[in-house]
Amino acid sequence: MPMTRTSLNHHNCSLARTVDIIGDKWTLMIIRDAFYGFRRFKDFKTRLGITQAVLSDRLANLVEHGILDRTAAEGQHPEYRLTEMGRDLFPLVVGLVQWGDRWIHGANGPPILIRDRVNAQPVSLALRNSAGKPVDSSDVEVSPGPGATPATLAEFARLARHA
């Protein structure tokens, strides 16, 4: 799939690069289902109701980028499991689910609960500063980092002049 899409890699931004790999609705839903415990092609296909071709393409993309591992024991159906890189997407998946729960879920309450195994209480995602205090967008400043290109530096300089 990324081969046929406009690549965002020329954008000097980790979000752009991330979105280029996982910013596709079916890809995100496959990752979600992998966290829910689904592992087989057939299960993903049933859950998502997509064609074999689209699912194969998305799974190959996820394996190629190191997010899913494909293992096939002899005579068994292949299984797809999240790698360490893939498991590191868990806070994002929870964030997407909980944002939807807060802002757009139906009147019946959350369709899915994501809870601590030990005490069955909800887990939650929070942005914190180095002292562990919750912060939001107004507490934070965004600035060019060591990997910024001249174009990125120029855009932020222009933004600072306008502000």
Next chain:
Amino acid sequence: MPMTRTSLNHHNCSLARTVDIIGDKWTLMIIRDAFYGFRRFKDFKTRLGITQAVLSDRLANLVEHGILDRTAAEGQHPEYRLTEMGRDLFPLVVGLVQWGDRWIHGANGPPILIRDRVNAQPVSLALRNSAGKPVDSSDVEVSPGPGATPATLAEFARLARHA
């Protein structure tokens, strides 16, 4: 844009509904730029290098769903600002950027720094349980909630039998 795409609303999942609204690469990059402080059509267009038509479509979608507010003072260019619902996406934007920083950024280091205004230290996203302890996907269980449809209940029952 959602009008011409396959709607995921029939999926009984807050992630599917969220992805249906914001799970588009340009939409996510517009939201990112709105957090960085960009507000005008021309700025988004320059930053993203997309056509007027695509940008108009994505901005209209974000306004329609209540993520951006469009204000136009007389004789001024309209400005697009994040609403409360939009600002609540900040942890997700930080999560996308930081996942990219960890797993796919270039050798030069992060292009963009997201830091606490007060002490200039990095902020970080973490999933925590109700006692404030960091948790990961292995500490968490996913189960049908009050808003689950019979189909969702059946799928999770099937998963439990296979596990």
